[in-house]
Amino acid sequence: GFAKVDHHRKKRQGSPEVIFGEGKTSTQIIDISRAMMAKKENILVTRVNKEKAEAIQRTLPDFQYHEIANLLFMMNSGEPVYSNGYIAIVCAGTSDLAVAEEAALTAEAYGLEVRRFYDVGVAGIHRLFAHIDEIRQATVSVVIAGMEGALPSVVGGLVSHPIIAVPTSIGYGANFQGLSALLTMLNSCASGISVVNIDNGFGGAYNAVLIHRLANKQK
Amino acid sequence: GFAKVDHHRKKRQGSPEVIFGEGKTSTQIIDISRAMMAKKENILVTRVNKEKAEAIQRTLPDFQYHEIANLLFMMNSGEPVYSNGYIAIVCAGTSDLAVAEEAALTAEAYGLEVRRFYDVGVAGIHRLFAHIDEIRQATVSVVIAGMEGALPSVVGGLVSHPIIAVPTSIGYGANFQGLSALLTMLNSCASGISVVNIDNGFGGAYNAVLIHRLANKQK
Amino acid sequence: GFAKVDHHRKKRQGSPEVIFGEGKTSTQIIDISRAMMAKKENILVTRVNKEKAEAIQRTLPDFQYHEIANLLFMMNSGEPVYSNGYIAIVCAGTSDLAVAEEAALTAEAYGLEVRRFYDVGVAGIHRLFAHIDEIRQATVSVVIAGMEGALPSVVGGLVSHPIIAVPTSIGYGANFQGLSALLTMLNSCASGISVVNIDNGFGGAYNAVLIHRLANKQK
Amino acid sequence: GFAKVDHHRKKRQGSPEVIFGEGKTSTQIIDISRAMMAKKENILVTRVNKEKAEAIQRTLPDFQYHEIANLLFMMNSGEPVYSNGYIAIVCAGTSDLAVAEEAALTAEAYGLEVRRFYDVGVAGIHRLFAHIDEIRQATVSVVIAGMEGALPSVVGGLVSHPIIAVPTSIGYGANFQGLSALLTMLNSCASGISVVNIDNGFGGAYNAVLIHRLANKQK
Amino acid sequence: GFAKVDHHRKKRQGSPEVIFGEGKTSTQIIDISRAMMAKKENILVTRVNKEKAEAIQRTLPDFQYHEIANLLFMMNSGEPVYSNGYIAIVCAGTSDLAVAEEAALTAEAYGLEVRRFYDVGVAGIHRLFAHIDEIRQATVSVVIAGMEGALPSVVGGLVSHPIIAVPTSIGYGANFQGLSALLTMLNSCASGISVVNIDNGFGGAYNAVLIHRLANKQK
Amino acid sequence: GFAKVDHHRKKRQGSPEVIFGEGKTSTQIIDISRAMMAKKENILVTRVNKEKAEAIQRTLPDFQYHEIANLLFMMNSGEPVYSNGYIAIVCAGTSDLAVAEEAALTAEAYGLEVRRFYDVGVAGIHRLFAHIDEIRQATVSVVIAGMEGALPSVVGGLVSHPIIAVPTSIGYGANFQGLSALLTMLNSCASGISVVNIDNGFGGAYNAVLIHRLANKQK
Amino acid sequence: GFAKVDHHRKKRQGSPEVIFGEGKTSTQIIDISRAMMAKKENILVTRVNKEKAEAIQRTLPDFQYHEIANLLFMMNSGEPVYSNGYIAIVCAGTSDLAVAEEAALTAEAYGLEVRRFYDVGVAGIHRLFAHIDEIRQATVSVVIAGMEGALPSVVGGLVSHPIIAVPTSIGYGANFQGLSALLTMLNSCASGISVVNIDNGFGGAYNAVLIHRLANKQK
Amino acid sequence: GFAKVDHHRKKRQGSPEVIFGEGKTSTQIIDISRAMMAKKENILVTRVNKEKAEAIQRTLPDFQYHEIANLLFMMNSGEPVYSNGYIAIVCAGTSDLAVAEEAALTAEAYGLEVRRFYDVGVAGIHRLFAHIDEIRQATVSVVIAGMEGALPSVVGGLVSHPIIAVPTSIGYGANFQGLSALLTMLNSCASGISVVNIDNGFGGAYNAVLIHRLANKQK
């Protein structure tokens, strides 16, 4: 993760600004980043491949790169402060890691404590049960799966908090680049599941951030 | 709605049990309902057409029927008690009313205060702006739209709480029974939007209920 | 089922002939049936609605009708004899009953012992676990599910025998008449699952019959 | 743009001939261009990538290349003369720039005054409102959007002139290469919107040119 | 048509208000109509079947019903006044008549002169050529076709004014309820064609009205 | 074409054997070709790109390569002899050339006289009319078109012989790699048109060969 | 069939005119028929259900109705005269009969001898082999199949004349109203197969008529 | 195959563990393999291209690579022992070889005797008949086909054992990357066929393994 968990809660400095890196040149990303640095904001850049990241880091060396998640992060306003409780990022297989880490690092950049439960897909359901109690105590879960995308349905039946389901494009043949997992999640017979776009780890996390904040507001 | 807003909050008796009425006979629904009545639970039955509802009411006259929403409700454990704050049910056109009311009445059955903002579609955006301040103060919004389904994107850019988007099957031709609105919502460039199945007013509301409860828990 | 389980195994008289009733008139079905009766064969007619069944029964009163499964059956060559072991028919929800019973009664007509495990969908996975040991001891399972169709993936991870997965058309919206469940099953990350057409309970059972017979051959 | 706005209106020399560059070799484009040059016609070549453009420019150095729009333009019959009024090119995000500039430069090549309103997508609707008065006074708007493609619906509700909507292929996952935006635009509940093919900036502009000319004819 | 062509042009009283009748009850339509009658506006109601129309006419006998087009029209502010020039409504086959008349009557209700060119599909292209000169002199054409939807491409190559193409759902098999014609029109290699939703005769006409008005404005 | 038209008709030596080159290595193609050479058969290899063709020609220099059509041809049994009459290969745009030449050269390899009518698409229908009399006198036409694929419908209405329609994958956006043209052709309202797979120039020609031979048989 | 085979060949009186009955009222069909009767033409009306047919026959009793094929036929110019040779109508299952008879009766109405080979689907391939020699001697085959639509591929490999393949909409689930059979036929690896629209028995026969006439011309 | 058929049956050491190689780095595969080697398990890695395979073999030279099937295999627990009987791997064309060999080598790795029947597609059905008796005596067949995918239907009608059908992505145009073959197989009118995902040779074989073991259990 981006930061060590700080249980002594300093005052949080504000949310990061987010740049969608796909289809932007390194020059464009550097320009936007500089404007944000001037305002002392934390900066998160998603969908940046290694080559582009390195080009950006040569100019702006304060950016940390997370290769698996294709993310750049720069802290300008102080470390994000963890709130009460945590969210769960649950994913089915190792192939879903890029999306899962995009989600996890996004949530951390927004100052949430994240617990990762990876490789707990439904075809070996004991792996999920080994962690279900810890998942149950999260405020909200982001559940990520490719292939047939059945994991959110199973988790949804076991927890009582809201689930944001993220289909991934992992699969082949009749998977149709994630369509199969997307339809599965939209048709889930478990209640309390809502869905974001295929591979949208950022979006899954962002919804979790908004919900988690509501749960922390009144304290 | 099901109940007058009760600002003096009695103790709430528990959530209703929900029966998905589509594809069940009136006899099956009566049988399941009786089992629940025995346990003194509130009962919500969704997707019941008028004819089936009347057959059920002949045997179980305590059921109230909401024709627009195709819902039956029976109170057995006392009136639901409203919590702090309210959720917004926002919908684009009058044709979306059945789905919007399925959502609104579901949320009320779970003891939430609901504010309705109907017929505020994006083709006449001033209608939305007239209500945007009141929408902004909701805990969470359920935003419902058919045709091109653009409303969640616009609302999403104007509020900072989570949005559950519900596409409806209203439309014709290249609408493909709601596919158009569904894709629109999944591809929204506004952040903080997650999506449920086409016409799934119940699901939209249920997610809102879970989120609203999180926001109320700590008090 | 069609017959009481006969643990004293008489000699089995042969498999039933099968008529696909959809799109055939009652007259056509009667004609074909008579030809089969002449040859002393058991007859199974699938996809026959109540009205058509009653018209046929008026002429051929030896036909038994199973309304839920839309099946007619007539015994002409003696009761089918049960073989060693049983197959499991597992289904997710009560709405899948028509398909599940088409499968179960087909298998029984072919002389197999069938054990039914109904309403054990993944959104309440404890229901499945309550029966998993008995399912595990079956020769083969026919696993039937609509909506998101996730049940075969979960069962597939828990048993080591072959699974025939049958998607059903139960669902709405982004379900697209069973496409969602079909894709889920084809993309399952559990091994040992093969799939038949949407709502094809007969086909699911027929594959199970062929496999079960192989397992019984050598004795 | 191609030309400085000339408010002193010289006599216009005629419309450019247009070559669809995709799938043509540089040699083929040079040959066709030469034939047109002989007839003293302005030439517009769309869908030419940088490499191909440079190869053509080596032989025909009078071609100007617009890299963002992938367009070559050559003036042979005198500068196009601006007519009364202007058209608006409105686009949602910076990723839609290539299509927007294909449209804008096409319209300019046909002698229209173009006003550009870029990066005014619906997720931050204040950006659109800042310019709406100027957009309203255009003869016709070409409204370009990718992702969910909701911008034409919102603009359509705010202006009373015709809108040509151009979906772009910008997006990922359930965007399906622009299908999402295309369906949105075809299903728009705002009146006065017609649609061209995905990424067809040229076509959007060409329709605007025809309409703008009608509005200028009688003067 | 709704009105005799009035070549002596009286002052026009304003555009009709339009009600989309599909999915509205006769009571709802009557209520909305009464509000409009109070403001002395002409009223156009589209997508009203015969039965619903008659129910409405019993209460509001001033409504004229056009059965082929499924349209109700009521004149409250004086007959629409025809402007200079005319638009062409061109359609491929007699099966497209309902959509063509929805378009034609809409345009007339907005005070345009309409010339109808019906049954001139591309499989017998001489039928089109017999009328092409008169079509050419229109301000704008609304071209309507089902089946393969090729008519706009052919007309587009023969006229130099803008074309609004309307696909219809007429066809069977691989027509997929109008998808075939829709794709044809979006992919047209003729320039100057833009497209509205399947069966959207109203929308086709409304775009034509906006364009025709631009052409008439300055006089 | 492969051969000069020989109006003095020698005895024809037999049809070429055909190898589908796509997905085969140059070694595999050489091996199959050698077996055929041993039997003195003419050989046609379709779907061979330049690089692969050159590798094959280094070993088997008697192969002639047609780059536009991606075809190799080798004459081993004497030049094909032209029969009475000719077939027409008609295509819409220059982008369809690869498919058109695959068709034309295939037909020539089978000993048919081919007349080419290229770049006669429906958006400029005078181009087709300039040649229609010569097309009419063909035995059969192979009509090839991409984009909206409307050409077969127009030709079908003008000639009375059978038409084999070949959709191509030329287009972009809502063209979906040739799906648009394919659907257009299947839905044609002209009679006497049948369709082969997208880009299947070989198949279009082969059907024409079979039909042309029937017409020549009895003489 | 419509007529007894007449081996003494009278002079043939001309082809029937064809009316596509679907979507036309009985009054419209009667009017068009009367115009044709005046010109002494044979008349074929396709896609007429029983009720509509009877209404038409009450006014025009000379029409013969074929219920299975939904066809009306009236002879006005003398019986069609059979030409040399015959065509084969081959169909997979009894459910395809309506389409097969639409094809067969159409061909007979055009004066062709038709041989019917019904219920010879690939799942019991001996049924096809029993007739293959007679099929081989046809001029052309119309091969009709629903479900998986594999029959044309098998026939195509066994005969050397042209095959017109007609997919039918018979099937359920993943059949998608005939899409499955349509794709199968377009992708056939047998050569000499071209395809018409789903359920288009008329179109299949009409192509066969054109081809058969070519084969008969020269004699 | 992996091993010579050993008719003297040594004690079999257990099934191989399987790694799905696609999307895993060579380092990841090496790590997982080492863990398995420690437990003396046979290891099968599917979906490994040549380059990756060579990188792995440099570190773990005991891996055997099968280039056509993209498979790595390492024997650690002794050679698999063949059971009674054999399974048939039947495939339509040489382009399906990669999938067929993935299936065949998988089955051999699990200790089954495999008989290969390749290039026996339905367009030349005599090729299939030449081998049908040997196929009939298999316990189970894995039938693999691309293009139109008709082979399982034909085989299914000729054998009485279970068939696992594997569609491949071989084809072009309206094949849609294997969708055509997939639909064909799901809609097969032959009984006793079940289907796995497109190109899933492993899955097809794995199902066959489970079935074959059942048939061998009791001995």
Ligand SMILES: Nc1ncnc2c1ncn2[C@@H]1O[C@H](COP(=O)(O)O)[C@@H](O)[C@H]1O
């Ligand atoms: N990986 C991602 N997927 C989807 N949306 C994203 C992603 N990363 C950032 N965004 C959204 O894109 C917005 C920034 O877009 P832009 O202005 O194009 O950089 C952010 O505010 C986010 O809402």
Ligand SMILES: Nc1ncnc2c1ncn2[C@@H]1O[C@H](COP(=O)(O)O)[C@@H](O)[C@H]1O
């Ligand atoms: N419900 C069903 N779904 C799919 N196939 C069926 C069904 N019932 C019967 N069949 C198959 O249809 C065949 C009989 O078809 P038919 O000759 O049309 O009656 C049987 O041999 C079965 O293979």
Ligand SMILES: Nc1ncnc2c1ncn2[C@@H]1O[C@H](COP(=O)(O)O)[C@@H](O)[C@H]1O
């Ligand atoms: N970017 C574009 N997208 C779609 N159509 C275009 C584009 N550019 C040019 N065209 C059209 O293509 C025609 C020229 O096509 P061609 O003869 O192939 O060069 C022009 O007349 C335009 O109608």
Ligand SMILES: Nc1ncnc2c1ncn2[C@@H]1O[C@H](COP(=O)(O)O)[C@@H](O)[C@H]1O
């Ligand atoms: N371009 C092509 N498109 C479709 N089918 C082809 C093509 N070229 C050859 N064929 C067919 O493929 C067969 C040869 O396939 P193969 O045995 O794989 O070389 C020939 O007999 C033709 O029927």
Ligand SMILES: [Mg+2]
């Ligand atoms: Mg839950």
Ligand SMILES: [Mg+2]
């Ligand atoms: Mg927001």
Ligand SMILES: [Mg+2]
């Ligand atoms: Mg298993």
Ligand SMILES: [Mg+2]
């Ligand atoms: Mg407007």
Ligand SMILES: [Mg+2]
């Ligand atoms: Mg034009």
Ligand SMILES: [Mg+2]
């Ligand atoms: Mg014709």
Ligand SMILES: [Mg+2]
């Ligand atoms: Mg053949």
Ligand SMILES: [Mg+2]
């Ligand atoms: Mg069989």
